[in-house]
Amino acid sequence: MTAYTREVARRLFAQEFRESNLSFKDGNDQYSPQYLFTPTGAKVNRMFIVGTLTEKEDIGSDSEYWRGRVSDPTGSFFIYAGQYQPEAAQVLSECDVPEFIAIVGKPSTYTTPEGEIRKSIRPESIYIVDAETRDLWVLDTAKATLERLKDLSTSNPDALRAKEHYKTETKHYASMVVRALKSLQENY
Amino acid sequence: MNTIVTDIKAKFKELGVDIPAEKIEERLEKLIVQFKVPKEEAKRSVINFFLKEHGISKDQFYDAMGETGISKIADIFEVGKWFNLKAKVVQLWENSNPSIFQVGLIGDETGTIKFISWEAAGLPALEEGNTYLFKKVVVSEWNGKVEINLNKSSSIEQIPNDIQVQIRTKGVVPLVKVADISEDGIWVDLKGKIVQLWENSNPSISQVGLIGDETGTIKFIKWVSAEIPTDLVEGKNYLFKNAVTNEWNGKLEITLNRSSSIEEIADEIEVSTKDIVMTGAMIDIQSGSGLIKRCRECNRSLTKGACAEHGKVEGVYDLRLKAVLDTGTITQDILLKREITEKISGITLDNAIAMAADALDQSVVVETMKQKLLGKYYTVSGSRVDRYILVESIKKESFLEPKLIQELIKEAEAL
DSSP, X not given: OOOOOOOOEEOOOHHHHHTOOEEEESSSSTTSOEEEEOTTOOEESEEEEEEEEEEEEEOOSSSOOEEEEEEETTEEEEEEEOTTSHHHHHHHHHSOSXXXXXXXXXXXXXXXXXXXXXXXXXXXXXXXXXXXXXXXXXXXXXXXXXXXXXXXXXXXXXXXHHHHHHOOOHHHHHHHHHHHHHHHHTTO | OHHHHHHHHHHHHHTTOOOOHHHHHHHHHIIIIITOOOHHHHHHHHHHHHHHHTTOOHHHHHHHHOTTOEEOXXXXXXXXOEXXXXXXXXXXXXXXXXTEEEEEEEEETTEEEEEEEEGGGOOOOOOTTOEEEEEEEEEEEETTEEEEEEOTXXXXXXXXXXXXXXXXXXXXXXXXXXXXXXXXXXXXXXXXXXXXXXXXXXXXXXXXXXXXXXXXXXXXXXXXXXXXXXXXXXXXXXXEEEEEEEEETTEEEEEEOTTOEEEEXXXXXXXXXXXXXXXXXXXXXXXXXXXXXXXXTTOOBOBTTEETTTEEOOOEEEEEEEEEEEOSSOEEEEEEOHHXXXXXXXXXXXXXXXXXXXXXXXXXXXHHXXXXXXXXXXXXXXXXXXXXXXXXXXXXXXXXXXXXXXHHHHHHHHO
């Protein structure tokens, strides 16, 4: 019964994304989904982020290859879109900077020759959104992160795995959530 | 205890020995009540006592009855145990496994159970509706359910048909609610109302549609090969017996096959119209959205100007959205019909037709809708139909509750 089910788009802040370094395949064949496993125990095959596109650059040589930097209240995400993500690449090439954008994409990891693991997002789609949507995303992501943090004290297998691999300090991520939420209050 | 008494009495009677029930009961009660002997052991002990008293050898007794006498289906639960059964063949199922000679359902007054007559057993064929004495059959468990196996040591003997089969049984084919259906390959009985009958162009399907009860709705398929004479009618209530759950494209459905039957029932079943409310980000709009054409005959949406049923047809324009709402923990397909699509996209059907005419391209409509709607948060409410939420209202989220932010901060600070 391994029928295809659409992977849920997880919510996580840039800081947690940057601090993630465990990725694995769920299964053995080439079609098994790849997951990034985060310090609060999110198992991420697809993610949804909304933030501010602060930089964009075409770094491709023969064909267009766009790199964008998207910031949220806790840090920034890097997104890369080329010929295999034509719609996303087109949005990046046409949109202004800065701009609020929403991205649905897959986490991708790359290990540098120095052994450093670089995380980025390979967007499936990018949409231009409004400031309200960005705030709603921060709230949504804060809530989702809080739920995972609360789960960390349970015997949920993902929680156990997160604690084992990352020795996650709840306070570290709780204060990240507080920071993100407080940034929303500044708007009022 | 009474059943044990009558059981013992009946067995001895078959050997021509009449033992007064009181005498059996007296001994049995003493063993069970006073000496706390387990029932089975007490029964065995009582039988042996009377065997000795009447000079019947154990071989004689157990040859006639088998080692355990004749059991009732309701008592069968112990895997690996040998039984004798007097039962009627209720159904013979289709069988494609070459090592299985026959498979189906047998029943007695206490229930029904699946049986397998293995090819290797070399037993004669059983016929539906006939009653047999099954000797030395063994119980096994498969997929969490017990079944009996007819193998080389087993024997069958046709006997006069005097069994009233109890079809409703414990555990064999449970009567379930739609919401309970969560696994494929399970035999179920289901009482429900036919919510919809769908257009069907598959020659091997007799009828297909949605059946619902107070807990939800589920797709059903009645195969032509099932040879079920009942023609289901929308809005009527039925009992589906011996239907099988099946997973198809990640969704569960129930199928009616040769072993299944349908009864129209008098009960009026309230189908759940429970509204589902969900807030999430709209992360995809799928093909078949925007400006579409429908077949005049059957209202089905056209693919490249052709109806799956009626071929190339003129078609009438319509608007709809098939979208994906993602909450961060679940992803849900939602379906918006024309009025809802017009409202949330701000594009009326007439606008859409004009846009398409201007651009000489129908897809301009869905592209415009995508740019306006995707990546944003919505709250939808509606009813669940198949894998979709059929949206009755949709609202774009735009307001952040300051109190909620405050509460979440408190919660995070307390961690």
